[in-house]
Every structure is written in structure tokens, then in C-alpha cells.
Amino acid sequence: MVIKMSLERLKKEMVEMGEFGRDPQRKVESYSDLDPEKGVTRPCGTDANKKARDYVVAHMEEAGLKVKVDKVGNIFGRLEGKTDKGVIWAGSHVDSVLNGGQFDGTLGVMTALEATRRLIEEDHENYRPIEVVVYTGEEGSSFPLALLGSSTLIGKVTYDQALAAKNRDGEILEDTLEKIGYKGDFERKLDDVEYSLELHVEQGPVLDAEHIPVGIVENITGLAWILATIEGEENHAGTTPMKMRKDALLAATEIVSLVNKNALDLLDKYGGSTVGTVGRFNALPGAPNIVPGKVEVGIDVRDVVEENLTFMIDEAKKALKNLEKKYGVSVSLEMPFGVHKAAPLSTEVVDTIELSAQEVKVTAKRMNSGAGHDSQNIAEKIKTGMIFVPSIKGISHAPMEWTEWEDIEKGTKVLTQTLKNLSMKK
């Protein structure tokens, strides 16, 4: 049976959620309502974050879901099944970056709730329990340790470690959660959970450019940062002859083209989705008439293939070190969080999503995720799948983030059908 969506209800709820953390508080219903300066600011633990959580919980309860909150504030709204084993999770997060959009995270929570409600309303007899999940602190905007809720669920950090994590104001998570009323009293074990789904905006330009409404994520990319400081000699630009300089900028620029070239070479060779970016690049002191004495460089490399990621990292490090000999500069570098390995998602779930999309007649393409998500953690323990919907011009984490309602409708149909198909598995 093909499910009939109630877009109006979902749209109303998404727009109302989008009011929390928007200053001034107002409803944004269409792309033309957007203000490029004023997005949504709803970091974990803020008053706006509490309001968003309260809104979700109220709607979960209204739908008949039983709500539980774990010790780190992850929220679970449960619909029982015929069995209590093989639970299916569907959800995302409701915290945001500073001045972000209204879809990132929130759309995954509200579409999961909508899909679950549809099953209830259609008297679908789900064999397995379904839990609509809200993960705590996905963004690093408040607690710099991002993916906080999902990291705790999979045991990457303990509940105690997570509760002691400090936000940018120096407040620990435990106090923050108590303040907003989301410090639960249990630790969610994963033994009874079998599948996990997350719908999310792509945050990239591919689906929008190709006019495809749904992406099925096969892998979440591996990621590393290399932060380097290149030090030469700060000198007067007028009085220091060219051949007596140690120009930190001249040395550092080599890295920009190299990182770019290495990524393009891998793409030529293997196809794939390698990206290499120099995003931070600042010459100091920064006056036109002073030869730069220092350049701060921040490199971001990502690949779903481990060997490619290693190649990108090693080549960048080697090139940075080579600058010392070639330019007489000194180079120091660090990798602040080491290497985040790529997370392959479950082929079983990916296949189920693809089948479900065909059943509801929505065009979908397999792709990789270049951004990080809670699903990359969850995938380490549970069979996980992700559904992407387009981001207009690829914009996300910014006030102009937008996804057309018709694409949301298509994505929700696929999510609902997938949830239905998985929930009937015995």
C-alpha cells in the first residue's frame, strides 16, 4: 500500500519549530521569507533548544508515543510493536549552529514523527517497536564535542564523560540539561535496537543541481583536519630585498594548490567523492607593506575510501614539511581530532530505502555524505540508513538554507515507506 502524506501538518510543525531561536521570532514558510542575516540559533541547552524539545515531546505524546529521556538528554518517543525486540529508530537532532537554517536536524525529527503518526493513523500493524529519536548536541556550537548524544549511545564516550563535557561558557552538560529539564534518569542500551534511519538535508549542491528529490546515503565520509602554522620572517616590504626574505605567505600558498590537485587526481583516478579544502588561510600581521611572518593554515580532507584519505593526509603533511627546506620557514602542525574514519551504512537498509523509493515512485540516487551526522556513530552498532533531500544551492549552516516542500514531501514518503517495510520484518 502506498502511503498518503499529510504535508500540511508537517509543514505547519516545521514552520513552528523554525520560530524557536529566530530573532525576531517569526514564521518562515517559503524561500522568499528568508532573511539572509537572520537564521535560527538553537545550540544545545539554550532556551530556544528547550522550547524546540518541549514542542517535539508534546507532539510525540499527542500522537500516543511514550516519551523517555536518557541521562544525556536524548529523547525517545516509542510506538510499541507486536514484539519488543528489533527496535527501529528514526530521528535526528533539534539543536542548531549559530545563525543556521530551520531544516538541518529538525527535519529528520519531524519527518520521523510524521511517518510514525501515519503508520498509526493507517492502523499499520508494526511488528517491531519504532522510536522517534532526538539526539542531544549534534552540532559543536555549544558543546565543542559534537555528536554528543550519539557518541554516548554507542559508548564512544561514557555517560559520565558526556555529562561532564563543558560548553563554551564553561557550564557542564549535566547542569545545562537540569536547567532545561532534560536530564533523564536512565542509560539507553542498544541491545534491543536493530535499525536506525535518519532523514537529513544534503547540505551540498548535488541533488539540487541534478533535480533529484532523494539521496540514499551509502557512506558517511572519513574526515581529518590538518592545522599548520608556517613561520618565516616579518619584514618591511619596501626595504627587504627579495632574496633576503623568508616570506611565510609565498611558502604557504604552495599548499593550497597541492591539496586541490591531490583531490582532483584521486577523482580522476577513482571517481569517488574525495574533497580537499584549505578553508583557513590567514597571513599575519596582514598589512600590505609588511612581508608576512606567519600564515595560519587549516586543511580539511575527506574521503569514504580509507586509503585515499590517508593519501590526502600524508601528502599534505609531507608538502608542509618540505616548505621548511625550500623556503627556510618553520612549520608546525597538528591534527586536532586525529582521523574520523568513514562510516559505511548498512547495505540492507540502503537496499530497503531504494526499494521503498521505487514503491512510492520517488526518484532517488545513491550517494555519499560529505558532512558528519549522528548516523555515522549509530552505524557502528546498528544497521543504519540515511535519506537526503536537496539543499537549494547546497547551502546549509546559514540563514539561506532551504529545501522545497515538495522535496520534503517526497523524502517523507520514502522515509515512511522504509519505516513501514522495516517494521514488518520478522
Place this chain on the structure above:
Amino acid sequence: MVIKMSLERLKKEMVEMGEFGRDPQRKVESYSDLDPEKGVTRPCGTDANKKARDYVVAHMEEAGLKVKVDKVGNIFGRLEGKTDKGVIWAGSHVDSVLNGGQFDGTLGVMTALEATRRLIEEDHENYRPIEVVVYTGEEGSSFPLALLGSSTLIGKVTYDQALAAKNRDGEILEDTLEKIGYKGDFERKLDDVEYSLELHVEQGPVLDAEHIPVGIVENITGLAWILATIEGEENHAGTTPMKMRKDALLAATEIVSLVNKNALDLLDKYGGSTVGTVGRFNALPGAPNIVPGKVEVGIDVRDVVEENLTFMIDEAKKALKNLEKKYGVSVSLEMPFGVHKAAPLSTEVVDTIELSAQEVKVTAKRMNSGAGHDSQNIAEKIKTGMIFVPSIKGISHAPMEWTEWEDIEKGTKVLTQTLKNLSMKK
């Protein structure tokens, strides 16, 4: 007759001058006394600048010079000659950059005073009048329009325009000068002035590296700034495929190596003293995981040969514009003060300085000045020469600026002998 210097007196005065604008106020007598954080801050019109002016005026009067102050605060301490025609100026400035050194400018004023005193003490019968000059506002640290006093003297700006110039606090020069007691009542005409001398620290590394105590400046370099903004598209570094980017940084880095290469090519071809520097280079927004949407670039090119300077400017502008096609970025550029033409100094004065150095047995080399000085203005109207003394490691405009006393002694000998030789010309 070879003049015998009193280094002790000059040293004492230089050290005392170096106390004004140093916080905490203290005497710095040797390189090892320097504090790399705490230099001299004495912008035009500050209390410290007033104290330095008062100190100079008191010592001028003590030496028997007649002091006059013009409408924009230029100070002239006059020793009469047998004739009142063909006046010789010798001097520099006593204002400083923020957190600069104690020699830049001040050394040119105090050595001119010392040289003049020596002539008096030796009963030298100078045919021409000598005026020890302190130019107002050489640095742009207070009034962004640098070389303010000398620009007024040569009529590049009128006295009224100069008096209406605003400092960084929005105060006009006229009020500033009245506050510190240096708003004089006359306009200094140049009809009776024939020669001008300025001793200055090199502010570059050449004399120090070559162990030569005195430089004789033949040309003050021509200078232009090209400030460019390169705009691409700010994107998520993880989700934006390499081939869908408009990376402003990748485009902008081409300029750095090009400016450098063009300068080296001209040096290879003509020798000379071409310099080309990208001193400002800042990618925005500056996070490792965001493809830079904008880069601010500040280019400084200098040459004493007009065609070379034009080549450097034209090539940089052309290359910037070419980025638009090649990378799909947009480029805007401006040249905030157009082109400052190179100022050739007087061959007559240069020859006299060289002869004088030989007479007092001080090694000297002809060179160009890569930095700007009041003398570049004065040279437009008066036969002008400059004497450089070494800057250790080329450092200037910074707390670690230093010149050894023995080099100061040698430079002062050359200045005194030159002043003597010029003053006897009929």
C-alpha cells in the same frame, strides 16, 4: 679639517628622547636593554610627541639656534650664515608609529642638531644659514595622511588642507597642534632653501648584512598598492564536490607567486631594487571546513625605475582580472593612493656626501631607499640627500629596532662633514 664627534652627548640625548612614549618610561642604552613587547609610541599630537618636541626645542635654544614653528607644526632651529640665502636644511621627524623604535626619525633630528652644534663649537664660519628641521606627522599612525609636514612645505597640500586633516580620533590637526602648543603662525616658503639632508635608519637589512656603516641614498623608491577582493562561493567543504566550487582562495593564491616571480624576473634582467609583496592575504570566513568565499589581498610593489613599477602594477592587475575567467570568481580592485612616483635625489648632494665620507674615512655605499621619507617630498623642490645607517636585522617600526652607537657615530661624522662642505659653498 676632520671633525671630532662628541658621541656621548648625542647618545645621552637619543636615550632621553627614547623615554618619551615608552611605557613604562625608561632609558634604553643598548640592544640588550630592548623589550620586544614595549617600544616607543609617539604619534603626532600625543603628549609624548609634545615632550619630544619640547626636548628638541630646548636643546636647539641651548645651542643658540633661533627656533620658529610654522602653521602645521614644522620646527626650524636656525643658525645664521654670512649670507641669508641658500639655506641648508638637515633633519627628520620625532613622531613614531605605534610601538616602534627610538631611532626612526629622531636620529635624523638629533644628529642634525649635533652636527650643527659641532660647527658652532669649532667656530666654523658657515657661509649659508643652516636649519635643523623637525617635520610634522611623518608616520601615518595618527594622521593617516603621512608625510604631512613635508607635503605642506612643498605645496602638495595647502596649509589649510593640512590643518583640516583628521586623525584617527576624528580631531583635526589644527586643534591637535594648539593643544600641544605647536600651532605656529607663519608659512615656510622654500625660495631661500637650496639643500636638504636627512640621516635615517635604513629600515632594511642590507647595510647590516654587508657590515657597511653608511648608505648614500640615490633614489627613494616609487610605490603603489593594489588592494583586491576576490569573491567566489562560500560552501561546505565536505558536501561541495571539487568541480562544483568557486574557491576564492584557490584563485587568489596564483597572485602571490606571480607578484614574487615578476619582481625576481626584473631583478634578474636589470639588477635594480624591485620588490613585490603580497602582505595582506586573508581567506574568509576562515574555518577549515568552509570553502573560502572571499579573499582580501593587499599587494605592495616598489621600484625606482618608473617602467618597472608600471610593469609590476599592470601585470598584477591583469593577473587579478584573469582569475575571473579561469576560476569563475569576481575581482574588484583599487589603488588607494594611486602611484607614488620614485624620487631621485640630487646627484650634487649625493656626490658631496660620498666625498665627505671619504674625507672622514667612513666606508659608504650608494643605494636606494625602499621606504618612504619626507625627503621624497622635499626632493621635488630642493636639492636633497639622505644618509642611511644600518638597522640590525633590518628591523624597524618595531620595538627591536636598533642601530649600534658606533655606526651612529660614523653616520653623524658623514652628516657633519657634508653639512660643513655644503655650508661653505658660495
